[in-house]
Amino acid sequence: YMSTVYQDEIVCILNTVDKEIEPVRKKLKYLIVNVSNLKTVFPDIRIRIGQGNTHSSYMGITDSFREAELAIMNRMGENEDTYICYSEDSKSGKTKEEIFDSGLRNEILTYQERMDIEGTLRLVDKVGEKLKPFKYDGKLVYEVFGELVETLRFGMKYSREGRNLFLIEDYKKQYRRIWDYDELFQWIKSDLSRVHQVYMKNIQDEESKPIRDAKKYIHDNFNKHISLENVSEYIGFNAAYFSTLFKKETGKNFLEYVTELRIQNAKNYLIQTNYDIAEVASAVGYNDLKYFSKLFKKTTGLNPSEFRKLYS
Incomplete structure (x- = not known):
């Protein structure tokens, strides 16, 4: 006999007579058992043998090879055998x-x-x-x-x-x-x-990157005049689309996000510095002291002076 490797398979051509086929099958089945016993070493190993029909002429080798391939294809039927012979009965007639x-x-x-x-x-x-x-x-x-x-x-x-x-x-x-x-x-x-x-x-990453860029821009510029329009222009988005995407990614609309960031920084200034209230307001981007104080109280429940006295 002769054998060669074809794709993930070993293809063997056996030159024998009909009466010797059964002993050959027994030896091949014994080979399957031996290989299967290696599962403790190679747990993923699985082996099947497909046998094509015998042909009287070497011209039939190609037919026998195709029949062996079809036999292997038939492994997904009810047949649990590890040694599968080609059979015409496997044809369903369906297309x-x-x-x-x-x-x-x-x-x-x-x-x-x-x-x-x-x-x-x-x-x-x-x-x-x-x-x-x-x-x-x-x-x-x-x-x-x-x-x-x-x-x-x-x-x-x-x-x-x-x-x-x-x-x-x-x-x-x-x-x-x-x-x-x-x-x-x-x-x-x-x-x-x-x-x-x-x-x-990948879609989420593509959508998240512009929002990450926008958040960095906001953190770097919250103490200046900053608007939805100039941030969306900075990252190259339409303002309406940016607003929707920003809310989706952060859970807050643009103004809520900026206000929260400014008030948090104002708290830090009130606790950690001696800035007067107007200086704190200016440091976080509010030039209108009255508006800042009103917004601070609405957000924290205390006006800036009360907050400083309580937490300093």
């Missing part, structure tokens, strides 16, 4: 279009366009349930899997990061490592969720 039709595809794309991950995952489950009665047909399972992954990736056209994290070749490699039908769909959903979380975090 991938019957399982994963255009309506289902368009539904998935619609949910992805809305960035609705829960809706997308429900439809992945729907594909899995439609396909499940035919899971013994490994070729059909693989074809539907391929269509589903292609659709999910296409649906990430809104996200360059998503497409880079959802690579078709990575999915094909992972498919070869999974042996159980339910495990396959759980893994698809888990990885789809992972990609979505990374994408949403």
Whole structure:
């Protein structure tokens, strides 16, 4: 016999006669047992052997190889054997279009366009349930899997990061490592969720950075004349959009945030310095002493003099 490594598999060509096939099978099954016993050392190791039909001519080697591949594909059926022989009985007669039709595809794309991950995952489950009665047909399972992954990736056209994290070749490699039908769909959903979380975090980071820049600008300039308009202009945003985003990120509107920062600094000046009240007001950005005193009392419950006397 001869063997070679093909992708993640070892391919063997056996030159034998029919009456010697059974002893060969026994030896290969014994090999599976020995390899499986290494799980204590390699806990993730799993092995299956697929056997193609025998052919009378070397011209049939390619057919036998394809049959062995189909046998391995059939691993997700009810058959728990680790040694799987090719069988015509594994064909369901169904096409991938019957399982994963255009309506289902368009539904998935619609949910992805809305960035609705829960809706997308429900439809992945729907594909899995439609396909499940035919899971013994490994070729059909693989074809539907391929269509589903292609659709999910296409649906990430809104996200360059998503497409880079959802690579078709990575999915094909992972498919070869999974042996159980339910495990396959759980893994698809888990990885789809992972990609979505990374994408949403990137969006949040993109939105948060301008707000971080705005907050730094406010902290550096709160003692000067500062307005929603000049801060939004500084970070390059429309004032109305900046106002909405600022409230979303900080939980406060712009004026509340600036006022809170100024009053907190005014408290520090009143406790730690000998500035008179007018100097404190000016130091935190208020030139109108009366307005400052009124605002300070509204915020703290005490006027500035009372606060200094109580806490100094």
